[in-house]
Amino acid sequence: MEPLHGPATYEHEPPRHWALKINSKEPFNAEPPACELVDSYITSVDMFYKRNHGPIPVLENYSLFRLKVGGLAPNHCSLSMDEIKQLPKHTVVATLQCAGNRRTAMSLSRKVKGVGWDISALGNGVWSGARLSDVLNMVGIPNYTKVSSCGGKHVEFVSVDKCKEENGGPYKGSIPLLQATSPDADVILAYEMNGEELNRDHGYPLRVVVPGVIGARSVKWLKSIDIIAEECQGFFMQKDYKMFPPSVTWDNINWGSRRPLMDFPIQCAICRPEDGAYLEEGSKVTVQGYALSGGGRGIERIDVSVDGGKTWIEAKLGQGLKSGHGYIPDDDDHRDKWAWVLWELSVQISSPTDILAKAVDSAANVQPESVESIWNLRGVLNNSWHK
Amino acid sequence: MEPLHGPATYEHEPPRHWALKINSKEPFNAEPPACELVDSYITSVDMFYKRNHGPIPVLENYSLFRLKVGGLAPNHCSLSMDEIKQLPKHTVVATLQCAGNRRTAMSLSRKVKGVGWDISALGNGVWSGARLSDVLNMVGIPNYTKVSSCGGKHVEFVSVDKCKEENGGPYKGSIPLLQATSPDADVILAYEMNGEELNRDHGYPLRVVVPGVIGARSVKWLKSIDIIAEECQGFFMQKDYKMFPPSVTWDNINWGSRRPLMDFPIQCAICRPEDGAYLEEGSKVTVQGYALSGGGRGIERIDVSVDGGKTWIEAKLGQGLKSGHGYIPDDDDHRDKWAWVLWELSVQISSPTDILAKAVDSAANVQPESVESIWNLRGVLNNSWHK
Ligand SMILES: [Mo]
Ligand SMILES: [Mo]
Numbered sequence: 001m002e003p004l005h006g007p008a009t010y011e012h013e014p015p016r017h018w019a020l021k022i023n024s025k026e027p028f029n030a031e032p033p034a035c036e037l038v039d040s041y042i043t044s045v046d047m048f049y050k051r052n053h054g055p056i057p058v059l060e061n062y063s064l065f066r067l068k069v070g071g072l073a074p075n076h077c078s079l080s081m082d083e084i085k086q087l088p089k090h091t092v093v094a095t096l097q098c099a100g101n102r103r104t105a106m107s108l109s110r111k112v113k114g115v116g117w118d119i120s121a122l123g124n125g126v127w128s129g130a131r132l133s134d135v136l137n138m139v140g141i142p143n144y145t146k147v148s149s150c151g152g153k154h155v156e157f158v159s160v161d162k163c164k165e166e167n168g169g170p171y172k173g174s175i176p177l178l179q180a181t182s183p184d185a186d187v188i189l190a191y192e193m194n195g196e197e198l199n200r201d202h203g204y205p206l207r208v209v210v211p212g213v214i215g216a217r218s219v220k221w222l223k224s225i226d227i228i229a230e231e232c233q234g235f236f237m238q239k240d241y242k243m244f245p246p247s248v249t250w251d252n253i254n255w256g257s258r259r260p261l262m263d264f265p266i267q268c269a270i271c272r273p274e275d276g277a278y279l280e281e282g283s284k285v286t287v288q289g290y291a292l293s294g295g296g297r298g299i300e301r302i303d304v305s306v307d308g309g310k311t312w313i314e315a316k317l318g319q320g321l322k323s324g325h326g327y328i329p330d331d332d333d334h335r336d337k338w339a340w341v342l343w344e345l346s347v348q349i350s351s352p353t354d355i356l357a358k359a360v361d362s363a364a365n366v367q368p369e370s371v372e373s374i375w376n377l378r379g380v381l382n383n384s385w386h387k
Numbered sequence: 388m389e390p391l392h393g394p395a396t397y398e399h400e401p402p403r404h405w406a407l408k409i410n411s412k413e414p415f416n417a418e419p420p421a422c423e424l425v426d427s428y429i430t431s432v433d434m435f436y437k438r439n440h441g442p443i444p445v446l447e448n449y450s451l452f453r454l455k456v457g458g459l460a461p462n463h464c465s466l467s468m469d470e471i472k473q474l475p476k477h478t479v480v481a482t483l484q485c486a487g488n489r490r491t492a493m494s495l496s497r498k499v500k501g502v503g504w505d506i507s508a509l510g511n512g513v514w515s516g517a518r519l520s521d522v523l524n525m526v527g528i529p530n531y532t533k534v535s536s537c538g539g540k541h542v543e544f545v546s547v548d549k550c551k552e553e554n555g556g557p558y559k560g561s562i563p564l565l566q567a568t569s570p571d572a573d574v575i576l577a578y579e580m581n582g583e584e585l586n587r588d589h590g591y592p593l594r595v596v597v598p599g600v601i602g603a604r605s606v607k608w609l610k611s612i613d614i615i616a617e618e619c620q621g622f623f624m625q626k627d628y629k630m631f632p633p634s635v636t637w638d639n640i641n642w643g644s645r646r647p648l649m650d651f652p653i654q655c656a657i658c659r660p661e662d663g664a665y666l667e668e669g670s671k672v673t674v675q676g677y678a679l680s681g682g683g684r685g686i687e688r689i690d691v692s693v694d695g696g697k698t699w700i701e702a703k704l705g706q707g708l709k710s711g712h713g714y715i716p717d718d719d720d721h722r723d724k725w726a727w728v729l730w731e732l733s734v735q736i737s738s739p740t741d742i743l744a745k746a747v748d749s750a751a752n753v754q755p756e757s758v759e760s761i762w763n764l765r766g767v768l769n770n771s772w773h774k
Contacts, residue, residue: 263750
């Protein structure tokens with residue numbers, strides 16, 4: 001038996017926190033109550049959303065496990081966990097967000113296919129491990145390489161889980177070689193989350209963390225890394241996680257016509273007060289939420305309305321140097337470049353109404369007002385104004 | 388007299404094409420008719436928008452001119468044009484767009500301050516020159532440097548023109564040192580435009596071209612480059628080209644609370660048929676336009692509607708590998724990473740209506756439907772749906 005393997009059944013699942021809202025039991029997909037998110041800039045391991053496509057892999061033998069690195073690289077190698085831990089340890093604060101976050105709201109407009117996520121399919125973690133670029137150096141690929149000397153242009157990450165979508169094969173994904181070999185892109189092979197050893201739900205013993213792109217590319221239970229000539233041909237790159245216009249249906253879809261999603265758009269949501277909370281007229285409430293954008297773009301501001309969008313008040317941005325309001329121009333180490341921003345605003349409720357929130361990122365991108373204009377059959381990247 | 392200097396008067400302006408629409412005569416600000424833009428993937432020098440803040444500088448003596456490179460760098464140097472031309476010549480296709488493009492339409496909603504640009508304050512050029520990173524290497528700053536050994540974090544570009552906004556001083560701007568020293572960011576010191584020597588309107592003898600950010604950072608008539616500790620404190624970085632919410636007025640503005648604009652949002656416009664063209668019912672028209680996004684993000688698709696937004700048809704993307712529809716995953720050299728995409732669509736007009744267009748970029752960012760939601764007192768970055 002392989003030292004790390006994906007079981008065929010759900011008998012070996014790890015324990016999970018009782019407070020998680022389970023969207024699918026097998027494979028296990030669950031998110032925390034939204035209010036948990038805004039209670040802490042760093043999301044606890046317990047409350048971090050769980051996104052799986054099969055049973056959780058089992059590491060039978062830590063010392064026999066080896067990560068294989070090969071493909072279109074001058075050299076090949078295989079690394080034990082101890083060898084990976086001997087490489088310089090790099091820590092990144094990065095928010096991972098499932099492309100399906102807020103899918104449930106999109107489905108209300110018109111039914112979409114996929115796990116029904118509310119607004120908490122994301123979390124902000126502290127990830128520590130080896131830089132992917134350092135590992136690629138070991139197989140002869142220098143930093144900042146677009147095309148390897150053997151013609152490789154993408155880096156493929158292969159897991160060991162058994163995914164129905166891959167006909168029982170493992171989950172896979174790839175990123176461009178230039179991103180993989182750029183130390184400032186902060187792609188890491190993480191063995192720690194929030195200062196603790198990675199747990200099974202989050203990829204033990206080793207996962208990739210690709211900051212600034214949809215969570216789907218941060219492959220868990222990493223078994224091998226392959227330098228490849230073209231982007232990965234796996235299901236989750238080619239037949240899923242792509243963006244289609246509202247007019248495309250399951251009858252006329254042409255998967256080959258679109259790019260795999262990587263970068264994602266400006267997003268924000270209200271986590272407190274919770275949906276349906278009774279807000280008395282004249283009462284003062286503290287509204288809290290999160291905001292994030294893809295590609296390392298910062299958050300310029302958050303606008304909140306308690307009168308149905310007639311007037312907007314700017315929220316106060318919390319931890320995170322990315323805040324535009326009272327920004328710090330000399331962000332030395334960009335420690336939070338890849339992280340969300342938590343925000344809050346105390347407002348007087350003058351008449352019963354939905355609270356609205358929308359964000360602007362550092363590229364001045366804004367969220368669309370209605371979900372209809374961005375509706376897509378897979379229900380990905382719903383970033384319409386939140387209420 | 389300095390070999391390159393900015394005159395105090397407008398007696399030495401270069402000749403310009405008669406077809407340009409002049410928005411301001413002194414300083415000269417003009418844009419081409421929109422239909423000129425879609426006739427050619429590369430915008431001709433004549434038709435390229437002209438954006439100035441003072442009289443056009445005059446180069447009195449080519450061989451005496453020297454670019455000074457200094458500030459917080461281990462070494463300083465000054466380079467003649469011949470020395471700059473001896474460095475490896477690098478060519479980039481990049482679209483420059485004025486942050487004020489489409490300001491006129493924003494002013495219709497509520498009056499804004501600034502030159503009244505229609506939809507043609509942008510152009511796609513072929514820029515050739517030395518890489519900025521190569522020049523910075525010469526003063527002892529290696530590629531991919533975030534902070535120089537002397538504490539520099541930004542690179543300031545200083546011109547020689549006389550700007551009213553700078554009380555007669557030169558136009559200035561800065562970009563982060565990491566961007567300036569990253570060869571893949573393609574920042575160049577250009578002495579050629581479209582294969583010809585740069586002309587006076589576009590910065591002769593030397594200008595910076597910073598792809599992927601607002602045109603305001605591509606400083607013309609470059610005289611010196613300084614490595615500085617904090618971002619440039621010039622007028623156009625600190626008191627202009629920032630993004631404010633609709634609620635901010637000239638009475639309550641706090642310039643210090645916002646970042647200087649760099650990256651810009653997804654944008655598209657219809658160039659043909661022209662505004663106000665008579666479209667007969669039942670006729671077939673070819674709609675043509677441009678689309679672009681900041682930060683090197685690609686164009687995923689363009690949606691066009693001829694029924695007021697009830698239904699949308701996808702346009703055909705023209706030259707530019709950035710097209711998402713029928714995309715080419717192995718874009719070897721990303722030759723068009725920084726360039727716009729031209730698009731077209733033949734449609735039947737069933738009833739007289741405005742034609743609408745909106746684009747989606749590779750990060751799935753969309754354009755806002757109404758200009759009201761993004762209105763700002765300086766009228767920058769109007770990227771609302773175009774009609
Ligand atoms: Mo996902
Ligand atoms: Mo501009």
